[in-house]
Amino acid sequence: MDERILTVIFSRDRPAQLDATLRSLALQCHDSAQLAQCVLYHATSPRYQALYRRLADEHPEATLIVERDFRTDLIRLLEPWRHVLFLVDDNLFVRPFSISEMVGALEAVPCALGFSLRLGRNISYCYPLDQPQPLPPLGEVHPGVLRYRWVGAALDFGYPIELSSSLYRTRDLAPLLTALRYRNPNTLEAALAGQRRQFAATRDELLLFEQSVTFCTPINVVQDEFRNRAGLRHPASVDELAERFERGERIDVAAYASFVPRSCHEEVELRWR
Numbered sequence: 001m002d003e004r005i006l007t008v009i010f011s012r013d014r015p016a017q018l019d020a021t022l023r024s025l026a027l028q029c030h031d032s033a034q035l036a037q038c039v040l041y042h043a044t045s046p047r048y049q050a051l052y053r054r055l056a057d058e059h060p061e062a063t064l065i066v067e068r069d070f071r072t073d074l075i076r077l078l079e080p081w082r083h084v085l086f087l088v089d090d091n092l093f094v095r096p097f098s099i100s101e102m103v104g105a106l107e108a109v110p111c112a113l114g115f116s117l118r119l120g121r122n123i124s125y126c127y128p129l130d131q132p133q134p135l136p137p138l139g140e141v142h143p144g145v146l147r148y149r150w151v152g153a154a155l156d157f158g159y160p161i162e163l164s165s166s167l168y169r170t171r172d173l174a175p176l177l178t179a180l181r182y183r184n185p186n187t188l189e190a191a192l193a194g195q196r197r198q199f200a201a202t203r204d205e206l207l208l209f210e211q212s213v214t215f216c217t218p219i220n221v222v223q224d225e226f227r228n229r230a231g232l233r234h235p236a237s238v239d240e241l242a243e244r245f246e247r248g249e250r251i252d253v254a255a256y257a258s259f260v261p262r263s264c265h266e267e268v269e270l271r272w273r
Contacts, residue, residue, distance in 0.1 A: 004036040005099055006081040006170075008074070009062075010163060010185040011041040011089035012222045015051040016241040020251035022059050024093035027253055028213060034099050035085070037062040040073055042184075051242060070184050075177055081170050086163040088185070090217045092268075094259045097213040102167050105145050105207050112147065113172065113203035117165040118264040119157065120212040121146075126155040127218065127265035128229055133157070144210055151204045156264050160199070160206055161192040164264070165214045172203065186225055215261035217268055233267045244272065 011018045018039065026032050039062050043049040056064045067073055078084055083103055102115045126133045136153040138146045150160040161173070163185055176195055182188040219236045221228055252273040259268070 003082075004034050005083045005085055005103060005167070006078065007035045007037045007085045007087060008077060009037065009039045009087040009089060009091075011039055011052075012184075013042070013044055013048050013238045014089040014220075014222060014241070015048065015055045016245040016251060017217070018089040019055055019058070019245070020253050021087060021089055021091045021093075022062055023250075024091070024214075024253035024256070025087075026061070027257070028093040028096050030096060030098045031100050032061070036081075038077060039064045039089075040067055040070070040077070041065070041089075042067040042070075048242065051245060054245075070188075071177075071182055074188075075174075078170050078174060078177065083167060084170050084173070085167045086165070087214075088164045088216060090219070091165055091214050092217055092253065092256050092259075093214045094256050094261070095211060095213050097209060099167075101145070102207075105141050106167060106169065109141060109147060109205065109207060111203060112205045112207045113150070113160050113168070113199050115167040115207040116162075117167075117209070117214045118212055118216070119206070119208040120210055122211050122260050122262060123156060123264060125263040127263040127267075129155060130229070131155065133263070141207060146208050146210060147205050148208070149204055150206045151200045157206075159193060160196050160203075161189075163189045163192075164216050172199070184225075212261055212264070215263070216265045217270075218265045219267055219270070229265075234269045236270060241270075249273070 043052055106112055106115050124133050134154050136148045136157050138148045141147050150158055180191040182191045219234050220238055249272045252271040255271040
């Protein structure tokens with residue numbers, strides 16, 4: 001069995017933002033060679049398909065897979081892997097971390113359901129609900145890695161199964177992925193969230209770093225099934241970003257190094273080079 005960690009990045013019409021996700025991941029993950037990076041993407045037009053092909057040429061470390069049937073594609077992807085790290089195409093990584101350290105901590109704490117890269121002591125605000133975010137009681141696994149009980153925690157800390165930046169054991173999620181009905185990342189996350197209580201007795205904790213190593217930049221929306229908050233302070237349409245990507249501009253991911261988000265989702269002005 002391949003001992004690398006499967007990384008599935010979900011993307012739809014966001015090649016410019018996906019490029020920033022991949023480059024910031026390479027910049028901040030000490031052992032990114034341990035990641036088998038797969039992008040499961042949906043392009044709504046020949047223009048975006050061409051831009052994804054261009055991105056694939058620039059990122060040989062990632063395998064781009066055209067979405068045919070989302071549910072079937074995802075189940076097939078996960079089958080041979082022990083662990084999976086889920087990401088989305090508006091992730092920005094902002095501080096160094098080790099995927100090997102994450103896997104080791106997850107295996108050392110059997111009651112942990114997953115390891116979140118988006119949570120940390122710095123998270124004090126819930127962007128989707130526009131509310132202050134209370135911090136649950138936190139314990140220590142070892143210096144730099146924390147644990148807490150997600151059962152009974154509030155808002156983002158009480159949302160243990162999510163697709164934007166968390167590591168899981170594949171065996172924990174596989175039965176749900178094959179039993180549930182879903183057609184895209186949004187409906188999958190909603191379906192998984194509805195099943196979290198079945199882990200309350202055996203996997204009632206989550207792991208996290210002292211500070212978030214990534215956050216999502218909600219500057220646009222590429223689906224119409226959920227009314228997600230986005231683009232309130234720094235809106236940027238996917239067409240606008242595509243034009244800049246076509247011109248050879250790239251988001252300057254180094255400009256966000258050491259940025260400390262106060263939320264798992266935080267609007268920031270995009271900087272380009």
